[in-house]
Amino acid sequence: MNKPLFYKCNNCTYVHERSKIVKEHYVCSVCGHYETLYHKNRINLVVDKDSFEEFNQYLDFNDPIGFPGYKEKYDSAKAVTKMNEAVITGTARIDGREIMIGVMDSRFMMGSMGIVVGEKITRLFEMASERSCPVILFTASGGARMQEGMFALMQMAKTSAAVAKYSESGGLFISVLTNPTTGGVSASFAFLGDIILSEPNALIGFAGRRVIEQTIKEKLPDDFQSAEFLLNHGFIDAIVERRDMKSVLSLLLKYHEGK
Amino acid sequence: MLNNKIHQSNDEENSEWRKVLLARDRNRFKSLDLLNNIFHSFFELHGDRLYGDDKAIVGGLAFLRDIPVTVICQQKGKEQEEMRVRQYGMSMPEGYRKSLRLMKQAEKFRRPVVCLIDTPGAFPGIGAEERGQAEAIAKNLYEMSCLTVPIVSVIVSEGGSGGALALAVADNVIMLENAIFSVVSPEGCASILWKASSLAPKAAQYLKLSANNLKAYGIIDKIIEEDGSEEHIGTKLTNHIYSTIVDLQKLSPSQLVYNRRMKFRSIGECN
Numbered sequence: 001m002n003k004p005l006f007y008k009c010n011n012c013t014y015v016h017e018r019s020k021i022v023k024e025h026y027v028c029s030v031c032g033h034y035e036t037l038y039h040k041n042r043i044n045l046v047v048d049k050d051s052f053e054e055f056n057q058y059l060d061f062n063d064p065i066g067f068p069g070y071k072e073k074y075d076s077a078k079a080v081t082k083m084n085e086a087v088i089t090g091t092a093r094i095d096g097r098e099i100m101i102g103v104m105d106s107r108f109m110m111g112s113m114g115i116v117v118g119e120k121i122t123r124l125f126e127m128a129s130e131r132s133c134p135v136i137l138f139t140a141s142g143g144a145r146m147q148e149g150m151f152a153l154m155q156m157a158k159t160s161a162a163v164a165k166y167s168e169s170g171g172l173f174i175s176v177l178t179n180p181t182t183g184g185v186s187a188s189f190a191f192l193g194d195i196i197l198s199e200p201n202a203l204i205g206f207a208g209r210r211v212i213e214q215t216i217k218e219k220l221p222d223d224f225q226s227a228e229f230l231l232n233h234g235f236i237d238a239i240v241e242r243r244d245m246k247s248v249l250s251l252l253l254k255y256h257e258g259k
Numbered sequence: 260m261l262n263n264k265i266h267q268s269n270d271e272e273n274s275e276w277r278k279v280l281l282a283r284d285r286n287r288f289k290s291l292d293l294l295n296n297i298f299h300s301f302f303e304l305h306g307d308r309l310y311g312d313d314k315a316i317v318g319g320l321a322f323l324r325d326i327p328v329t330v331i332c333q334q335k336g337k338e339q340e341e342m343r344v345r346q347y348g349m350s351m352p353e354g355y356r357k358s359l360r361l362m363k364q365a366e367k368f369r370r371p372v373v374c375l376i377d378t379p380g381a382f383p384g385i386g387a388e389e390r391g392q393a394e395a396i397a398k399n400l401y402e403m404s405c406l407t408v409p410i411v412s413v414i415v416s417e418g419g420s421g422g423a424l425a426l427a428v429a430d431n432v433i434m435l436e437n438a439i440f441s442v443v444s445p446e447g448c449a450s451i452l453w454k455a456s457s458l459a460p461k462a463a464q465y466l467k468l469s470a471n472n473l474k475a476y477g478i479i480d481k482i483i484e485e486d487g488s489e490e491h492i493g494t495k496l497t498n499h500i501y502s503t504i505v506d507l508q509k510l511s512p513s514q515l516v517y518n519r520r521m522k523f524r525s526i527g528e529c530n
Contacts, residue, residue, distance in 0.1 A: 059529045059530065060529050060530055062527065062529055064476070064527065065465075065466070065467045065472075065476075067465050067466075068465060114527075115527035115529055116529060118527060119527065119528070119529050122524065144420075144421075144442050144443070146442050146443045146448050146451070146452075146466070148442075148527075149441070149442055149466050149467050149468070150440060150441065150442055150467070150468070150473055150476070150478045151476070151478070151526065151527045152442050153420060153421070153424055153441075153442040154424075154478060154523060154526040154527065155526075155527065156400055156421060156424060157400050157403075157404070157424060157427075157428045157523045157526075158523045158524055158526060158527070160397060160400035160401045160404060160428075161400070161401075161404035161428070161519075161520045161523055161524065162524075163401060164401050164402075164404045164405050164520075165404075165520065168405075182393075183421070184420075184421055184442075186393035186397070187381075187392070187393040187396040187397050187400075187421045187425075188396075188397050188400055188421075189397070190393070190397070191391075191393050191394040191397040191398075192397050192398075192401055204393075205388050205392075205393065206381065206383070206387070206388060206392040206393040206396070206421075207381070207383030207384075207387070207388065207392065208383075211383045211447070212383045212384055212385070212388070215382075215383050215384060216384050216385065218385075220385070224385070224388070225388055229389075233389050233390070233391065234391075235391045235394055
């Protein structure tokens, strides 16, 4: 099926010619809005052409606590996104340098982390240790997948321990936070990068906006939990425009060559 | 009072929701009540040395029989005023950073760490986000997976999500019989899935958050029955924690860390 010729900005509703917004990496040239990037586009944006090789693509679906309705929701996410899970992982090269890369996609059940996501991320760090290879992870998640109950929460501990073990081996981990990165993913591996980058204006935080408003009974400022807010408070290293992402990652890898 | 509430939920068969109500019961003993029954000679140490002193987490030194230990305790509060000061046990980032400071201190002096957990979750608020709630929790998960002294965590009543897990990456995780440990509050789950927090009892049933279920899943290691007074429960905890720590102290630091990591690594293995 051919894609439509036009693309409407989800923020300002300006209608772009598809070929033009594709060239701009889905950043609206009118209002500057960053559209959600599909995992494939994200990978193509940052890695050398045809260098991505996916692994652990087919891990078995888990419904560990038999949560009613979960299987149906999972199947429909699979059908809509053509993904097997909310993260894809593999090896690739950036300007010739080998990396291990993971890309989360918020279209798949809000990028939530259950057993399979936790396992894929853990294996990514384990393989990176074996190969002495840097890890770059693009995060996008609403948090732990509640349909997997405590098994999902425990993936926070599992992935954080995997980062710790990898870090002890001297490996470089660059975490790139994209819209949105919240809850159990922000409170685990996302904030454990040696270097933490973000896309402009991405929503990043722990608690959801609505929960905070209900708790403190106040309206929150517009920039609350934005990438810029986090940069100002000292929690990320830099905000990087999408069009510059590959060259920035490439430079960061160059500083750490042979590490 | 409590029986009424259970009855009103119109769901007497729903054992998971019963546990939620029991765990949250205002008249239930709180972490500090147990602390004084498990340990002796407690001395509180305040502050994270970075920003402030979170009142939802009480940390300090104590003796477990003859063993000096570092104790970290989430306290909801008993009376209205104490509950307000302690933010109902919802910790700020500085609470997690105080905990981490005390864990590192424990490691330096080769003291085991015991955490008593009771929280609805980490505090959701402006200051908490400004000061990096997510980073504070993430750092605790990371550092607890590296700590070279034994860690034992007890879910006393409410183990609310990441705010509880930040003190529960332990060699041995104990739950009291009527405690709960959950990825999300039943109200939060019901509100996300069905746009109705009133359906919390149904969500609780789905979430499988009781000690019995979590023990069967291998998520926790031990259940302590609540078959008596606070003193009696305290004594049972002393016995169990003491023998667990004595066993863990026989391991080399690297073996201890390896075993702890493998324990969490194996939760939810898949092919």
